[in-house]
Amino acid sequence: MQLYSFFNSSTSYRVRIALRLKGVEHEYLGVNIRTGGHRDKQYVNQVNPSASVPAIVDGDFHLGQSLAIIDWLDARYPEPRLLPADAGLRARVLELSTLIGCDIHPVNNLRILKYLQDVLKVTPEQKDAWYRHWIAEGMAGVERLLAQAAEAYGGPWCFGAQPTLADCCLVPQIANALRMGCDLDAFPRSLAVYRHASEHPAFVAAEPRRQPDYTA
Structure with missing residues (x-):
């Protein structure tokens, strides 16, 4: 699994916390949004059509938007739950x-x-x-x-x-x-x-x- 992230992005920060809480091994790939790395044509076309960070790539599965990513992580790695069952x-x-x-x-x-x-x-x-x-x-x-x-x-x-x-x-x-x-x-x-x-x-x-x- 790969995480496309920028160190100072709060949305990336959310996903980093979730990955760490769940103990999910991943490769960190930095995308410098200060210099427009998130708008690079290859990144937009191949990783994240939203032209933003964070993004998760797991084989052929690509997903952007932090709340969607954390919901997906909760479904795939249910412990500890971040969205309660109740x-x-x-x-x-x-x-x-x-x-x-x-x-x-x-x-x-x-x-x-x-x-x-x-x-x-x-x-x-x-x-x-x-x-x-x-x-x-x-x-x-x-x-x-x-x-x-x-x-x-x-x-x-x-x-x-x-x-x-x-x-x-x-x-x-x-x-x-x-x-x-x-x-x-x-x-x-x-x-x-x-x-x-x-x-x-x-x-x-x-x-x-x-x-x-x-x-x-």
């Missing part, structure tokens, strides 16, 4: 995961920030204000969902005693927000999950600075 809990995990994956991440990813900067010609200060606004908006929702989850499930993770897809999504989002200088003190439950994860071997191994294509 319908209610599964729905709650997906609720939080898609809040991050659909509401927070898309408006703040690299291509959006580059468009703001290069095409719309916003100032660095305006770009930073954009980023911080959408982080604050989205993380407020995450924090409320985590408060409900704490009452229902307890535990140090988003939903109880074991990490789920929600943790795979939350940890990279917080890492990016901290890297961009966002003040997250208003979101103590989210930070508690992040700090707990920072001591788990799978989450540590998936960190951007530990990837072979890492650059400072």
